[in-house]
Amino acid sequence: METKQAAAKKTAHPKAAEKTSGAVKKAPKRAAKKSRTQKILVIVESPAKAATIEKYLGKDYSVKASMGHLIDLPKSRIAIDVERNFEPEYITVRGRAKLLKEIQGEAKKSEEVLLASDNDREGEAIAWHLRRVISVKNQNLPIKRIAFNEITPQAIRDAVSNPSVIDEYKVNAQKARRVLDRLVGYNLSPLLWKKVKNGLSAGRVQSVALRLICEREKEVESFIPEEYWSVEADFKTAKGHFRAQLVSWRGKKPEIKSEEEVEELIAAMKDSVCVVSDIRETEKTVRPRPPFTTSQLQQTAANRLGFTSKKTMQVAQQLYEGVDIGQGRVGLISYMRTDSVRISQLALGEVRDWIGKNYPGDLPDEAVEYAVGKKAQDAHEAIRPTYVTYTPDNIKDSLTRDQIRLYTIIWERFVACQMKAAKTKTISVEITAAAKGGEGVFRVAGTRVIEKGFYQVLKLLATRDEKGSAVPQVKTGDKLSVEKFHPEQHFTQGPARYTDASIVKTLEELGIGRPSTYAPTISVLLDRYYVTRSNKQLVPTLLGRMISDMLGEYFPHVIDPAFTAAMENKLDEVEENNILWPDMIREFWEPFKERVDEVGKTLESCKGTLDEPTDYVCEKCGKPLVKKLGRYGYFLACSGFPDCKTTRSIPLAKCPRCGGDVVARKTRGRGKEFYGCANYPECDFISHYKPLVNQSCPKCGWFLVEKYDKKNGTHKVCINPGCDYLHEEEAPDITTEGAES
DNA sequence: CAGTGAGCGAGCTTCCGCTTGACTT
Secondary structure, three states: OHHHHHHHHHOOOHHHHHHHHOOOOOOOHHHHHOOOOOOEEEEEOOHHHHHHHHHHHOOOEEEEEOOOOOEEOOOOOOOEEOOOOOEEOOEEOOOOHHHHHHHHHHHHOOOEEEEOOOOOHHHHHHHHHHHHHHHHHOOOOOEEEOOOOOOOHHHHHHHHHOOEOOOHHHHHHHHHHHHHHHHHHHHHHHHHHHHOOOOOOOOOOHHHHHHHHHHHHHHHHHOOOOEEEEEEEEEEOOOOEEEEEEEEEOOEOOOOOOHHHHHHHHHHOOOOEEEEEEEEEEEEEEOOOOOEOHHHHHHHHHHHHOOOHHHHHHHHHHHHHOEEOOOOEEOOEOOOOOOOOOOOHHHHHHHHHHHHHHOHHHOOOOOOOOOOOOOOOOOOOOEOEOOOOOOHHHHHHHOOHHHHHHHHHHHHHHHHHOOOOEEEEEEEEEEEEEEOOEEEEEEEEEEEEEEOHHHHHOOOOOOHHHHOOOOOOOOOOOEEEEEEEEEEEEEOOOOOOOEHHHHHHHHHHHOOOOOOOHHHHHHHHHHOOOEEEEOOEEEEOHHHHHHHHHHHHHOOOOOOHHHHHHHHHHHHHHHOOOOOHHHHHHHHHHHHHHHHHHHHHHOOOOOOOOOEEEEEEOOOOOOEEEEEEEOOEEEEEEOOOOOOOOEEOOOOEEOOOOOOEEEEEEOOOOOOEEEEEOOOOOOOOEEOOOEEEEEEOOOOOOEEEEEEEOOOEEEEEEOOOOOOOOOOOOOOOOOOOOOOO
């Protein structure tokens, strides 16, 4: 035992050194025969990663996964001693004691432990906690820190042969972050229980997200749409027709506010003499986008596939853990929670090989590099396919529809990012129309792709740009005639509500939240009934707006994005040992605590003001019913409570089968919402789509629902499958989004 | 893909950030 340790110290890691000269995957036979009873224990965070690394390192190593944090603050109390330098009280996370024991036991059998948690702030803290709980049971065991940013045999070998020590300052930064979030969350939440309603929550991240959504809603509400008109004209040429848009009238941009104005303008342009006055060609280089980070993946999957952030992460997890593609389970993508666009040299080599074989003309001389974001912790690579040779087409039969669609966008984005740029040529034609009433200028532009470049691998990710558009066949000086004017009424559009895609984008830009928390943050806002989702849009509820306004009034500092930005700067200072973490926390805590106490004493409770009045009347006592929020969502209850205990589900529509109420219900298993007849089980009518209030089909009388797809946008459809009222065919095309499953 | 189904109103809740399976209260 002693001698072995001494040897290990001298050459750092003799076993790893042996392997660098031998085959990658198999230990040399000599070593295998002499195989020692004691191994080196490597601890990583993810089990999928553990399996891969174990394969690379061979039998002298055993690899275990911590599956995230094992040690943390208890859930049941604040557990921060504010009197004693904010010392946190750490305990074993509930449900993790068994795994922790296993790791301790494994460590006991090992000659050395290498802590290989992720190379970021949280990973450093995980390593620190592990070291403490392992050394308690194994006092003389050498425990070292290793770090790698990519899972390749070379990177792992390098890491193992260059162990280092835990960065205590980085651990302090994590501790400060953890303590700050606990103090904010566990002080503000109880204040809300007291003043508004039990079970509510507030926090540094979720409350900013809620604030953004609520402020945007105010903008949406206060926006007043304004009418305006556009004019297009059909022109006749020697060879055919084309349509162009009026871009100038009497020397300036046309501003047409009403139907009268547009008719006047068209009358003034009557009998105009039209000449092609200018043709301009512009060439544009279009570069591919960088490979996916988590936030980019969520945004693209939301916009292109209609996935929620949550669904994107669930499906990505399946691809990461592996799918049986006919030769056992294969992990199809790299780790899906990342803030980096970095690509390993190995993966770059493989994708360049693939491009070279399939699109030899579109392989750049050198690998294309993308800048890693400034705020990125860069612990993981970009999200990419593990093997580019598994094209979406090759493996589509082994995957579910959701899996293949998500895999396809990951694959396309990755391969495209290492191909040559595309080139387009845009031809813009200008027609001057001169008449007695004045001179108008029309314009039409068409775009042609002249070098396809990375466009060639985009199928699911293709847009209109990749296909190009027609250009009229005319030349300068050609005389044309107007066949017809096309005036069209429009209204100015207000700001758009946040969606999963845009809230994640905004949070990332503000540096709020992390790849692992974007989806859960949206979920918590939904779970608390602060926000509902309607046609992919996040709409705040009355409760959500009340909470947002209250926090905005009494704790403006905490829910200001600048708060997190300042926190991150101070954490950097802690990491560089320029400031001590308790000092940083104290500076925030003292005024904050004072405010919490003050608001707790002075603010009047808004309990009771949350019930919304309705027009429904109680069948038993005749008093009006009110809309309340209960444990399972909104419901109707008698305003005479507690004297009258009548309750009802909120009627959404009339059941077309029996005339009863259609109400929202949740499935037993996953709690997915559906809409069924309240007379169940006598009547078992159900619908997957939410009924539109008070809207019945003019053709058959069944209720209408709102559907949404890329092609039609939001549109009303009759729920009756036998009725064709506005009934759009659901295209089986892979690019159209399906209903959420 | 098919199939989906309580009762709620005072009583123990909550944060953010790592990571995946799963105690029986």
